[in-house]
Amino acid sequence: MKKRIAFAMIMGIITTGIISFTLISINIGFVPNFVVIWLRAWSTSYLVVIPAILLIGPKVQNLVDVMFKETTSTRLE
Secondary structure, eight states, rough: OOHHHHHHHHHHHHHHHHHHHHHHHHHOOOOHHHHHHHHHHHHHHHHHHHHHHHHHHHHHHHHHHHTTTTOOOOOOO
């Protein structure tokens, strides 16, 4: 569980930082108070994404496991 929480926190910091920076710069440009606006948006998105990663992540992992499930096939030679 500690590993899952650490992953969610690190992944959340990276992804929300990149996405919030990109979208804020595209939508409002580099205005004088850009950093304040960006940090507020980043912190809000971070608080949303951590629970999302923890709750949705295992279901997505299960889906990927099913999609790429290795099947054992028997070949007649």
